[in-house]
Amino acid sequence: KNQVEQSPQSLIILEGKNCTLQCNYTVSPFSNLRWYKQDTGRGPVSLTIMTFSENTKSNGRYTATLDADTKQSSLHITASQLSDSASYICVVSRNSGNTPLVFGKGTRLSVIA
């Protein structure tokens, strides 16, 4: 079954600290893996897209890693800010079938002062 599992479900960190969010997937065939940020009450916004051959990709203070062999990805946030408070969603693209994207349920991150 095509699934994307994210952990933890929720996380609270102090402003300025780093954190890492995890994503494990069992999706086939694999096309690419995406991380989205979704602020409360808004639509998701893309942070990174990684193909099979990419191990790491950065977008400012966000760094995503991908291990296609173990089917794991992580999103590392450096020097967190209050504005990082959001849900982070891991998405794997199959680019086929009637569910071309398989979405994780997200990790809810709260950054507090």
Place this chain on the structure above:
Amino acid sequence: NAGVTQTPKFRVLKTGQSMTLLCAQDMNHEYMYWYRQDPGMGLRLIHYSVGEGTTAKGEVPDGYNVSRLKKQNFLLGLESAAPSQTSVYFCASSWTGDHEQYFGPGTRLTVT
């Protein structure tokens, strides 16, 4: 560029009523999608379109219909709303199925 816009932002329906949600994009994208998002669940694909005049079923298509008469617009219809369709609906668009999807701000629908 406005990106992806959705109309309306909020709506309350009674069971059995019908309505249409409008999605518009100004990025000349070929692909457009309709998702629903429910608490504790990931986004689920309702229907999608790979170009003007085309539509295809996603993961949860029952109770919904769609039309893509113009490339920039993708309409989602509920013919007879049910309380189970209470959700937040997101529209998205992309160049191809492999490219980044751009999401609209969402429509919060409540069916009583």
